[in-house]
Amino acid sequence: MKYYLSSYKFGNQIKELKRLIPQNNKIGHINNSRDWVGADPERVNKHQQEEIELLNEIGFKAEPLDLKEYFNKTEELKSKLNSLGGIWVSGGNTFVLRMAMKLSGFDRIFKELITRNDFLYGGYSAGICILSDSLKSIDIVDDPNNFPYKGINKPIYEGLGVFNYSFMPHYDSDHFESEAIGKEIQRCIDNKWLFKALRDGEVIIVE
Numbered sequence: 067m068k069y070y071l072s073s074y075k076f077g078n079q080i081k082e083l084k085r086l087i088p089q090n091n092k093i094g095h096i097n098n099s100r101d102w103v104g105a106d107p108e109r110v111n112k113h114q115q116e117e118i119e120l121l122n123e124i125g126f127k128a129e130p131l132d133l134k135e136y137f138n139k140t141e142e143l144k145s146k147l148n149s150l151g152g153i154w155v156s157g158g159n160t161f162v163l164r165m166a167m168k169l170s171g172f173d174r175i176f177k178e179l180i181t182r183n184d185f186l187y188g189g190y191s192a193g194i195c196i197l198s199d200s201l202k203s204i205d206i207v208d209d210p211n212n213f214p215y216k217g218i219n220k221p222i223y224e225g226l227g228v229f230n231y232s233f234m235p236h237y238d239s240d241h242f243e244s245e246a247i248g249k250e251i252q253r254c255i256d257n258k259w260l261f262k263a264l265r266d267g268e269v270i271i272v273e
Contacts, residue, residue, distance in 0.1 A: 067179060067180045067181070067182055067183070067185045067186070067187055068086055068088075068183075068185070068186050068187070068271075068272065068273050069186075069187050069188070069197075069228075069270070069271065069272040069273075070082070070083050070086055070186065070187070070188040070189075070269065070271055071188075071189065071190070071194040071197070071233070071264075071269065071270040071271070071272070072188075072189070072190035072194070072235075072264075072268070072269045073190060073191070073194075073235040073236060073237070073239070073264035073265060073266045073267065073268050073269070074157070074190055074191060074235065074236060074239070074241065074266035074267070075117075075190055076120065076124075076190075077190070077266075077267055077268060077269035078267040078268070078269065079269040079271065080124065082269070082271055083124060083188065084124055084125055086186055086188075086271070086273075087124070087125050087126060087151075087186070088151035088152055088184050088185065088186050089151065089184065090150065090151030090184070091125060091126050091127050091151055092126075092127045092128075092129070092149065092150050092151055092152075093121060093126045093127065093128050093129075093150060093151060093152040093153060093154055093186070093188075094128075094129060094130070094131030094146070094147070094150050094152075094153045094154070095114060095117060095118050095121065095128050095129065095130055095131060095153075095154045095156065096131050096132075096133060096153055096154065096155045096156065096163075096189075096193075097110065097113070097114045097117075097130065097132070097156045097158075098132065098133045098134065098158075098162065098163050098166035098167075099155070099156055099157060099158025099159050099160065099162055099163035099166075099191075099192040099193065100113065100114075100156065100158040100159070100162075101134070101158075101159075101162050101166065101214045101215070102158065102159045102162045102209070102212045102214055103212050103213070103214050104212075113156070114130060114156070117154065117156060118130065121154060126152075126154075128154065131146070131150075131153065133166040133167065133169070133170040133172055134166065134170075134215075136170040136171070136172075137166075137169040137170055137215070137217075138169070139170070139171075140170065140171025140174065140175065143170050143171055143172060143175060144171070144175045144178075147172075147175055147179060150185075151184065151185065151186065152185055152186030152187065152188060153186075153187060153188070153189075154188045154189055154193070155187070155188070155189030155190075155192070155193030155194075155196065156189065156190070156191075156192070156193055157189075157190050157191025157192045157193055157235075158191070158192045159192060159208045159209065159212060160192040160195040160196055160201055160204055160208045161201065161205070161208055161209070161210040161212065161221050161222065162212055162214060163192050163193070163196055164196060164201065164222045164224075164225070165213070165214075165215055165218045165222060166215065167196070167226075168218065168222055169215055169217060169218065173226060176226055180228065190235065191235045191236070192208065194233045194235065194270075195208075195225070195232065195233050195235070196225055196226055197225060197226050197227075197228040197229055197233070198225040198226075198227075198228075198229050198230075198231065198232045198233060199224075199225050199227045199229065199230050200223055200224065200225055200232070201221075201222070201223045201224070201225050201232075202223050202259075203232040203234075203250055203253065203254050203259050203261060204232065204234075204250055205221070205223075206246050206249050206250050206253070207243050207246045207247060207250055210223070230260060231259075231260035231261050231262055232254065232259065232260065232261040232262070233261070233262055233264065234247050234250060234251050234254070234261050234262065234263040234264065235247070235264050235266070236264075236265075236266055237251065237263035237264060237265050238263075238265055239265050239266035239267075240266070241266055247263075251263060
C-alpha cells in the first residue's frame with residue numbers, strides 16, 4: 067500500500083498525489099469521521115461532494131464510500147474495496163471513524179489491503195491519525211465519548227497499527243484545533259509517547 071498523508075485537505079503535494087494515482091483510479095471517499103452526534107448532515111454532504119470533485123479534477127474516479135452501509139456486512143465491504151484502487155479518508159472525529167471501521171469490519175479487511183502494492187491510502191487529520199497504533203494521544207482534540215452508532219458505547223483506543231507513533235496534524239497552523247494539538251504534543255512529550263507533528267500544507271508520502 068502507498069500512503070499520501072496530509073495534515074489538512076490535500077496539502078501542498080498535489081503533483082505527487084497525481085503521480086500516485088493507481089492504474090485502477092477508482093477511489094472511495096470515506097467521510098464517516100463526520101458522523102458525530104450533532105453534525106449537520108447538509109454540511110457533511112456538501113463537504114464530501116467538494117472533496118470528491120477535487121479528487122476527480124486530480125484524475126481519480128471518486129465515489130462516496132459510506133461505512134454505515136456495510137455495518138455487519140464485512141464480506142460486501144471487502145468485495146467493494148477490492149474493486150477500488152484506493153480510498154480517501156476525510157478528517158473529523160478519529161474515534162467516530164474508528165467505530166465505523168469496527169462495525170463494518172474495515173479494520174479486519176485493512177490487514178489484507180496493506181499488502182497490496184497497487185492500492186493508495188490517502189487522507190488527512192482523522193484520516194491519518196487512525197493509522198497509529200494507539201489513539202490515546204488525541205483524546206483532547208477529538209471527543210472519544212461521542213457515540214453515533216448503535217452497538218458501541220465505549221471508546222476504541224486501538225488504531226489501525228500501521229505506525230508506532232501518533233500523528234499531530236494542524237500543528238502551529240491557522241486551524242481551530244491547533245491550540246489543542248499543542249496541548250496533545252506536550253502530553254506526548256511528558257509521557258514519552260512517539261509522535262510526528264505536521265503543519266497544515268505538509269504531507270508525508272510513503273511508498
